[in-house]
Amino acid sequence: MPDENSEFTGLPGRxxxxxxRLRAERQMFTAEQDRLKAKLTDTEEELRAVSVDVTAMSSLRAELAEVEERAAAVEERAAALREELDVANARTTALEGDVLFARQQRDSMRAELLSAREERDRLRLALLDAELVLSAGVVEADILPGGEPSAERQRMLTAERVAAEMANELDATRRTLSWRVTAPLRLVRRRMNRP
Incomplete structure (x- = not known):
C-alpha cells in the first residue's frame, strides 16, 4: 500500500x-460514523428482538447525519485548500516568467552597454587622432605655394575639428544625469522600433 503522504510530496509544508490534519479528522469522523452505523445496526436488531423505544433510534440517526455533515465540511475545506494550492502554483509560474524576462532585459542592457562602450572608445580614438593631427600642425605636402593649406587638407582639418567637438559634446551629454535616467526609456523605444 503506498504511503498516504506520497501524494502530498512537492506541496508547501503548511x-x-x-x-x-484534515485527513486525520476525516478518518476520525469516518471511524465515528462506522461506530455509529454499527450502533445503529445493533439498535435495529434490538428493536426487532425487544421493540426498543423509537425515540432512541431517531436520536442515533440525527447523530449520524451530523457526523456526515461534518465529514462533508471537511471535504469542502480540502477542496478549498486544493484551489489555494493551484493559485499558488500559478503565481509561482508567473514569477518565474517575470524573472526570466528580467534576466533577458539585463542581458540586453549589458549588450547595449558593451556597444556604447565600444562606440565611446572608437570616438576617443578618433578624437586622439584629431588631436595628434592638430598638434603636429600642417604637413608641408598639404601647403600650397602661397602658404595656405590645400582645400583637401582644410576639409580634413575642419571635419576632424567637427568630429572632436561632437565627441566632446556626446561625452558630456552621456555624463549628464538626465541621460542616465532616460536610458531605460531609450532601450524600450529601440525595442519597440525593431521589426
Missing part, C-alpha cells in the same frame, strides 16, 4: 500539514 498545506501538507493542513491536508494531513
Amino acid at each position: 498545506v501538507q500539514a493542513e491536508l494531513t
Whole structure:
C-alpha cells in the first residue's frame, strides 16, 4: 500500500500539514460514523428482538447525519485548500516568467552597454587622432605655394575639428544625469522600433 503522504510530496509544508490534519479528522469522523452505523445496526436488531423505544433510534440517526455533515465540511475545506494550492502554483509560474524576462532585459542592457562602450572608445580614438593631427600642425605636402593649406587638407582639418567637438559634446551629454535616467526609456523605444 503506498504511503498516504506520497501524494502530498512537492506541496508547501503548511498545506501538507493542513491536508494531513484534515485527513486525520476525516478518518476520525469516518471511524465515528462506522461506530455509529454499527450502533445503529445493533439498535435495529434490538428493536426487532425487544421493540426498543423509537425515540432512541431517531436520536442515533440525527447523530449520524451530523457526523456526515461534518465529514462533508471537511471535504469542502480540502477542496478549498486544493484551489489555494493551484493559485499558488500559478503565481509561482508567473514569477518565474517575470524573472526570466528580467534576466533577458539585463542581458540586453549589458549588450547595449558593451556597444556604447565600444562606440565611446572608437570616438576617443578618433578624437586622439584629431588631436595628434592638430598638434603636429600642417604637413608641408598639404601647403600650397602661397602658404595656405590645400582645400583637401582644410576639409580634413575642419571635419576632424567637427568630429572632436561632437565627441566632446556626446561625452558630456552621456555624463549628464538626465541621460542616465532616460536610458531605460531609450532601450524600450529601440525595442519597440525593431521589426
